[in-house]
Amino acid sequence: MLDEAWQDWIRDNLKRGCTVESMVSVMIHERIDPVLAMESIQRVAEGRAANGEPGDESDACHCWSPRFALSSSNRVHIEGHAIRMVARLERPAVAVLDGVLSDEECKAFITLSRNRMTQSTVVDPADGVARTIHSRSSKSMFFERGQTPLVSRVERRLAQLMGEPVAHGEGLQVLHYQQGGEYRPHYDYFPPGEAGSTRHVTQGGQRCATLIMYLNDVEAGGGTTFPDVGFTCFPRRGMGLYFAYRDAGGLLDPLTLHGGMPVARGEKWIMTKWVRERPYG
Template sequence: MEKITRISNELKDWIQQTLRSGVNPESIVAAMVKKGFDQSFAYSTMLRILNKQSLETVDASQSPYMYEPIDLAKRGNIIATTDREIKVLLKMDKPFITYLDNVLSTEECDQLIHLSRNRLQPSEIIDPITGEKKSVPGRTSKGAYYHLNETSLISTIERRLAEITSHPIEHGEGLQVLNYDVGEEYKAHFDYFPANQVDTEKGGQRVATFLLYLNDVAAGGETIFPKIGLSIVPKKGTAVYFHYGNSYGQVDRMSLHSSIPVLTGEKWVATKWIRQTTISQKKKTEEVLSK
C-alpha cells in the first residue's frame, strides 16, 4: 500500500495542539507511521512544525471558513427561557462567541459541584491521530461525566441550554464537570474533531461548546481565545458559548482556546458539547454502560 506523503491543515492544527498538550514528538511520529504515513515524511513534517517553518498542505487553497447566521445572535440582550432570564454580557461575530450571565443559579452551581466531587477522574484528550483517549501533561484537570437527563438537576440545565441555543437536547453530549486545582490548566486546543475522527453515529462533528462557570476564581483560570486576544474571567453562574461548525462541514480555527493555570483557589466548570445531529440510540446506550 502506498504511504501517505501529504498532510491537511486540520491535521497540522491537531499535531500542534497535541504537542502543546505535552505529548512528545516521537510518539506523534510513531502514531502517524502506524496510520500509514511515510516515515521520512512524518519526521520531516514534525521537524518543520517544531521549527515553525512553512508547511505545504493538501488543502492550502481551501476556502476561508464560511460564517453563517447563528440563532443565538438574533435573540437580543435578554434571553428568556422557561424558568430564567439570561443576560448577554459580550458578543462577537467572527468567531461567534457570547458571554452570558445568570445562566445558572448559585444553588444549581453548588449542587452540581457537590454531585461531581466524589466521581472526578483525571481528564483525558482524544488523540487526533489514533482516536484513543489518553491523559497528557497539557490537560491537568479532573472530570466527571453524565449521560443525558441523568438527574433532575441535569435535565433542568440541559433543557435551559437547549432553549438558549435552539439546539435540541439530543444534539448534545452528556454534561461534563471539570475541576482545576492550583497550577492546573488545559493548554490551547480545539473542541472539534479532526476529519478522520468524526463519527456520524455519535452525532457527527462538534459544532459548538457551552462552557458554564460554577464558582468564582480568585486568580487565574481564565478562558483564553489567543487568536483574537479575548480573555473570559470565570464568574459563578455565567457561561460562554462559542460556535465553530457550519453547514458546509467546515470548522473555525479561530475557536482555538485554553484554560490558563489557576493561581489561587480552585476552578469548577461544566461543559456541554453540541453535535451536528442526534446521537444514535445505540451509541447512547454504549456510552451509558461505559460510565
C-alpha cells in the same frame, strides 16, 4: 502548498455546498496529507490563496446560527430563567452570557460531582483513544443525559439557548482545576482527516458548538483564552461562555482555538456542554 488547480477545485466545491469532510476524504484518496488538505480548505474558504495573500472573503466561515436564542436580542427568558448577553465576537462566534445557571445550581453540580472525579483525558488524533496528557491538568466526570431532575432541567434550558435539540448534546461534563491547573490551547471539534476522529464522528457527527459554564468564582487566573484573537473570559459563578465552530456547510473555524489559563489562586469548577450536528447517544 497545494497548486492553483487544487485551490480552484476547493473553491468550486465550497460554492456547490460540499462539506469539508467530503472534500478532505477525496483529497486523502488522492494522496494529499490530511492536515495539508484541511489547512488548504480553511485558507481558501477564508478568501485567501494558499500562499496567504488576501482575497475575496465571501466564503469565510460564518458559525453564528439563527437558532441561537440570543442571535437577535440581549436577553432571553427560558422557563422563567433570565439569561443576558454580556459580550459578543462576530468571528470567532463567541458570546459571554450572564445567568446561565443560578448560584444554587452551581453549588449542586459541584456537590454531585465532587466524589466522582477522575483524571481528565483527551482524544488521541492518531487512534481516537482517550488518554491523559500533561497539558490538561484537571479532573472530570460526566452526567448521563437526564440522569437527575437537575440535569434534565439544565439540559432543556441549554438546548433552547443553543438552538439545538437535547438529543444532539453530549452528557454534561464537570471539571475541577486546582491551583496551577490548566488546559493548553486546543480545538473542541474533531480534526477532519485524522484517523482518530473517524470513530468519534460516526455517532452524532461533528461537534458544532460548546457552552462552558463557570460553577465558582476563581480568586486569580483560570480564564478561558482565545489566543489567535486576543480574547479572554474570566470565570464568575453562573456565567457561560458560548462558542460555535461549524457552519452550515461543514466548515470548521480554526479561530476557536482556546485554552484554560493556569489557576493562579484558589480552584476552578466548570461544566461543559458540547452539541453535535446529529442526534448523539
